[in-house]
Amino acid sequence: MNPESAAPAIRPARPEDLPRLAELMHEHTAYEKSAPRPPGLADRLAPHLFAPEPRAWVLLAEDASGRVAGYAACTAEFSFWDARHHLHMDCLYLAEESRGHGLGAALLDAVTALARDLGLPEVQWQTPDWNEGARRFYTREGAPSAPKQRYTLPVPPDGTASR
Numbered sequence: 001m002n003p004e005s006a007a008p009a010i011r012p013a014r015p016e017d018l019p020r021l022a023e024l025m026h027e028h029t030a031y032e033k034s035a036p037r038p039p040g041l042a043d044r045l046a047p048h049l050f051a052p053e054p055r056a057w058v059l060l061a062e063d064a065s066g067r068v069a070g071y072a073a074c075t076a077e078f079s080f081w082d083a084r085h086h087l088h089m090d091c092l093y094l095a096e097e098s099r100g101h102g103l104g105a106a107l108l109d110a111v112t113a114l115a116r117d118l119g120l121p122e123v124q125w126q127t128p129d130w131n132e133g134a135r136r137f138y139t140r141e142g143a144p145s146a147p148k149q150r151y152t153l154p155v156p157p158d159g160t161a162s163r
Contacts, residue, residue: 018043020068021042024093070093072107072111079124086120089111104137
């Protein structure tokens with residue numbers, strides 16, 4: 001079989017994948033023009049991903065050569081308005097040279113399968129409004145958008161108000 005025509009390989013992350021996952025995460029934050037993450041990212045992720053009963057999951061996409069080329073990171077979340085849990089896809093990222101080869105669709109299918117396996121009826125996520133490529137991809141995959149603005153409010157460690 002021609003390796004270029006092989007089906008994309010999607011699999012759960014393993015502890016030995018953490019250095020490559022951290023590399024991809026640093027690429028992702030740079031792509032989204034976000035602040036760099038603090039050192040030790042892989043070490044901080046490990047206990048959450050590989051706990052006996054994890055609440056966070058990472059699926060990895062391998063390119064035709066077997067190199068980890070992308071990831072999807074998910075957590076189980078509760079929607080108060082719907083009074084039910086859903087799978088929140090926090091990130092879906094592919095290295096630039098790996099885009100356009102079906103890996104994104106395969107990752108999204110694997111995320112949907114993970115939600116199904118966990119008994120969760122829906123997957124939700126966000127993407128920056130400037131990321132036209134991602135928006136076109138998600139629309140093409142059949143995901144309707146729900147416009148919202150995302151905010152973050154830092155919690156000061158000393159208990160004082162941040163405003």
